[in-house]
Amino acid sequence: MxxxxxxxxxxxxxxxxxxxxxxxxxxxxxxxxxxxxxxxxxxxxxxxxxxxxxxxxxxxxxxxxxxxxxxxxxxxxxxxxxxxxxxxxxxxxxxxxxxxxxxxxxxxxxxxxxxxxxTPPAPGLTVFVLPFPAGSVPQVLGAWQQWVADAPPELWASCQISGGNPPTCKVVGCWVGEPDGANRQIDRLVRAAGTRPTGRTVAAKDYLGAMKFMAGCANDTVAQCHPTWEGGRLTRTGFVATSRMLGPGPVDPARLTELMTGRTGVDLLLDSLGGAVAEPAPDATAFPHRDSLASAQVYAGATPATEDRVRATVDEIRDGLARLGAPGAYVNYIDATLPDWGRAYYGANLPRLQRTARRYDPDGVFAFPQSVTAA
The missing domain is CATH 3.30.465.10 (Uridine Diphospho-n-acetylenolpyruvylglucosamine Reductase; domain 3)
Known part of the structure; x- marks a missing residue:
């Protein structure tokens, strides 16, 4: 239904x-x-x-x-x-x-x-993009993990690694404040990485402008940031995706780089957590990953003809991340083949979620293969 x-x-x-x-x-x-x-x-x-x-x-x-x-x-x-x-x-x-x-x-x-x-008041924001040279993923990733762990909560950043020979990466981020503050944080990352980005985009935006920039429709109207069948310009695409949750400690940057080597067409997005996300206890809400350093999202484009092959590749990266110390997963990337998915999604909160589901849906009307009642 x-x-x-x-x-x-x-x-x-x-x-x-x-x-x-x-x-x-x-x-x-x-x-x-x-x-x-x-x-x-x-x-x-x-x-x-x-x-x-x-x-x-x-x-x-x-x-x-x-x-x-x-x-x-x-x-x-x-x-x-x-x-x-x-x-x-x-x-x-x-x-x-x-x-x-x-x-x-x-x-x-x-x-x-x-x-x-x-909802809090919307302040001025600063967005930034830093592409780094090919072959620098281990240095950038190693520095990025420590950088976001030590960063003030006003900083959010994503380390986006594209598979290849060798893999490449860029850092995309958003700073709550003016560009001067963002540039100071960026300089700290560049010094720690020991390698200079091949470009540097830093731009002040209002709230809606920053959200449109992150959405890839910075120059479009709100109406254009909709699917084509609703009058917008966004087309439907096919992809396979899954997730892991990193931390609380860092992953080995050399081993993660090796995991992405040769994986052309696959992207790994590491989105920083911490700050306000880490303030509630893991059982304060049903979301258990409060101590995670970052979420890891694995994306790969696919067509009906390539889906099985692409899915096998994505699953290999997913399982490789678990071996690197990232066993958790984000339920919003629900994954039909994820091992031990109940604990991966919900951790120690799973039993309480099951009791809650039995109370509000005792007959299992809303049950599905990865519902909490099926775990």
Whole structure:
């Protein structure tokens, strides 16, 4: 069964910054609506991702180190359960359900139709891109891991490694503040890496401008940051993806580089965590990866003819990351072949999630192969 929530896409911001968002809204719509009110919500970079799936799985994004995960900003949710009851889940009403909706994955308890978020004021931001020369991945990755671990929470950065012979990398980031502050942080990374980037883009942006820059549609209107069949310019693409969670300690940069050597067409995105993400305890919400240094997202383009081969390659990298000390995984990259997926996604929070699912869906109406009740 597929339930289409796209019509539930209203974004309304109250004077106190509380935002009600329909569960069918896409991120670009959420960001545009909040920006018009001078507010922000930490979230992902893909403009067509739905707010519902992002929030329910945790919500890793480009402002997470300063403002937390998307689910950390969730104060209430309207949920329709399998017996047709409409519940409001917040800290005082249905607190177990509210806990589970913050990182417990989509579809496990009911259908969420509306979210209420606490949104902070939107400050000026600075975005940056640093491409590094081929062959420098071990130096850059080694320096990057220590750099983000020691960085102030205003800094978020992604080390993006492209497979090849040799692999290449770039660092993409966002700084909460002016370019001078961003440049000081960048200089610290370059000194630690011992290799100079081949280019350096640093640009001040407002909140919506920064989100569009990260989405790859910086020069487009909000309407253009939609799929082509909705009047935008974003085309449908086929890919295979999976994830791991790094840390709390660093991974061996030489071994990770070896893992990506020869993997042409595969990208590994390491998105920094820490800061505000690490402040709650691992069991404060259903999202357990509070002490992770970064999330690791493995992407590879695929067509129906190449899917099996590409999937095998992606799985090899996924399993190689686990051998390097990254056994966890992000449920928003749900992976049908992930070993021990229940613990990988949810860690020690899995038993409580199972009890919550049995309470709100005792007959398993919403069960699916990787629902918490199936773990």
């Amino acid at each position: 597929v339930i289409d929530l796209r019509a539930l896409n209203t974004v309304r911001v109250d004077p106190d910054g509380s935002a009600e968002v329909g569960a069918g809204a896409r991120l670009i719509e959420v960001y545009a609506g909040l920006a018009a009110a001078g507010r922000l919500l930490p979230g992902g970079s893909c403009p067509t991702v739905g707010i519902g799936g992002l929030t329910l799985g945790g919500g890793i994004g480009v402002l997470a180190r300063r403002y937390g995960l998307t689910c950390d900003r969730l104060t209430a949710a309207e949920v329709v359960t399998a017996d047709s009851c409409v519940l409001t889940a917040d800290a005082e009403h249905e607190p177990d359900l509210h806990w589970g909706l913050r990182g417990g994955g989509g579809g496990n308890f009911g259908v969420v139709t509306r979210f209420t978020f606490d």
